[in-house]
Every structure is written in structure tokens, then in C-alpha cells.
Amino acid sequence: MNKRLICGLAALLFAAPAYANTVDSTYGNTLIATDAQGTSSAWFIEPDSTYKITLADGSKVGGVWSIADDKFCTEQNSPAAAPKACFDYVQGKNVGDSWSVKSASGEALTISIKAGR
Numbered sequence: 001m002n003k004r005l006i007c008g009l010a011a012l013l014f015a016a017p018a019y020a021n022t023v024d025s026t027y028g029n030t031l032i033a034t035d036a037q038g039t040s041s042a043w044f045i046e047p048d049s050t051y052k053i054t055l056a057d058g059s060k061v062g063g064v065w066s067i068a069d070d071k072f073c074t075e076q077n078s079p080a081a082a083p084k085a086c087f088d089y090v091q092g093k094n095v096g097d098s099w100s101v102k103s104a105s106g107e108a109l110t111i112s113i114k115a116g117r
Contacts, residue, residue, distance in 0.1 A: 021091065022091055022092065023045060023067065023072070025093060026043070027045065027046065027047050028117070029095055029113055029114060029116060029117070030113070030114045032112045032113075034109065034111075034112075035103075035107060041054065041055050049065055050063070051064070051065045060078075061078060062078040063078060063082075067089055070089050071086040071089055073086040087101050087103055093113060094113065095113045095115045098110055098112035099111055
């Protein structure tokens with residue numbers, strides 16, 4: 001192995017802990033999910049694995065979240081139960097970041113983390 005490659009690998013290994021777990025960055029902040037039509041919902045993720053969402057029309061839903069196999073999954077239980085929905089979990093995102101994912105139904109979403117509630 002050449003010296004440059006070894007240094008690069010070492011930098012990656014030691015730098016990895018500096019990146020926040022994306023879900024940790026959402027605690028106390030607001031996750032905004034915007035669809036292709038520009039409709040947004042505000043997500044409030046809690047460290048106790050619960051979440052609440054305020055939809056564009058002002059209605060609210062809630063439930064529990066989990067991360068498994070590189071997927072962020074939600075199970076709505078309020079106001080009514082809904083099937084589990086999962087999408088790709090993206091690591092290393094912090095307040096102010098935006099990125100794209102596909103929803104459980106395959107719809108393109110832009111996700112961003114905004115400071116505060």
C-alpha cells in the first residue's frame with residue numbers, strides 16, 4: 001500500500017466518529033419532508049423512538065420510529081394505525097443539511113433538518 005492510501009484510510013477511520021448520527025441531529029429540531037409538488041410536512045423525532053408529524057393541512061399523526069438494515073421506518077399509531085413505512089437512512093446529516101430520498105411508495109422527497117421546533 002502506498003503512503004497516501006494509508007493516510008487516507010486512517011483519516012476516514014478517525015474522522016468517522018466526528019459525523020453525527022443523522023437521527024441524533026433531529027432531536028429538538030424539525031425534519032422537513034417536501035415532495036415533488038412542493039408540499040411539506042414537519043417531523044418531530046424524539047429520542048424515545050416516537051415521532052409526531054404535522055402535515056401540510058395542519059393535521060397531525062404520530063407513532064414510533066426505528067432504524068434497521070440502513071432503513072428509517074415509521075409505524076403510525078395515531079390517530080389510527082397505518083402499515084410500517086421505510087426509506088433509506090442517510091448517515092452524517094446535521095442541522096442545515098438537505099438531501100433526497102425515495103419514500104416507501106417510491107416518491108422523491110427532499111429532506112432537510114431545520115434548527116428548533
